[in-house]
């Protein structure tokens with residue numbers, strides 16, 4: 001794929017572009033020598049799009065999420081959020097990692113509400129007890145949508161791995177972020193729980209319609225959840241393949257048995273193993 005061209009998955013929708021990757025690259029100094037991690041990537045992501053990045057270990061997938069979040073802005077090229085270069089941490093981003101890292105001294109509800117204590121305007125609002133009660137109800141409703149209605153008062157150590165990850169997704173969404181970044185969120189879960197989580201995440205996404213970027217090693221997960229899957233090549237990486245997934249929404253577990261679904265997965269696998 002020609003990297004000087006911007007890959008415009010946004011063009012297929014009538015939604016505005018929310019994120020522009022403009023010739024981003026990444027390089028580290030290792031033992032005094034430059035080590036190129038990402039060669040060059042240009043692409044556009046549309047508002048509300050669900051995008052996945054797949055590729056070999058060490059090709060820079062997590063680094064891309066760090067650049068989008070603004071925690072480590074792109075050192076080469078730039079990423080623009082609604083046309084503005086990302087130079088510092090974005091406020092309207094939710095993040096969920098493979099390890100949910102819930103605070104053990106807070107119950108589930110208090111863990112989910114944590115971002116509201118940090119992000120404006122919620123930080124001001126929840127100083128007011130009646131406003132805080134409204135947000136607590138919203139958090140309880142969110143927990144109910146992921147099947148944790150009866151676990152709001154439980155502590156993380158009283159939850160299963162899948163439940164902790166559900167709570168972590170609620171925490172990532174509680175402040176209504178415009179962008180949700182997911183770094184192998186289901187990698188530590190068993191296959192059955194993982195598939196349940198895909199259904200739940202899709203429901204949350206269809207309800208919230210935030211823009212999602214998922215990093216995963218699971219091609220079925222990428223196809224189940226995404227509108228667009230980008231395949232990254234080995235270091236120094238670029239986008240070597242892109243798939244527009246045109247399965248009807250919502251994707252269902254039964255659809256994973258269909259030829260259409262399995263052709264897309266096989267096509268992705270062929271392109272990953274070609275390198």
Ligand SMILES: Nc1ncnc2c1ncn2[C@@H]1O[C@H](COP(=O)(O)OP(=O)(O)OP(=O)(O)O)[C@@H](O)[C@H]1O
Pocket residue numbers: 028029030037056057058059060061062063064
């Ligand atoms: N501070 C650093 N200094 C030097 N190299 C680094 C630094 N941070 C990351 N790297 C290297 O950058 C590369 C990309 O890391 P990144 O975590 O983005 O890869 P990844 O594609 O997400 O990998 P994985 O699939 O294994 O999680 C890795 O080879 C890593 O060793």
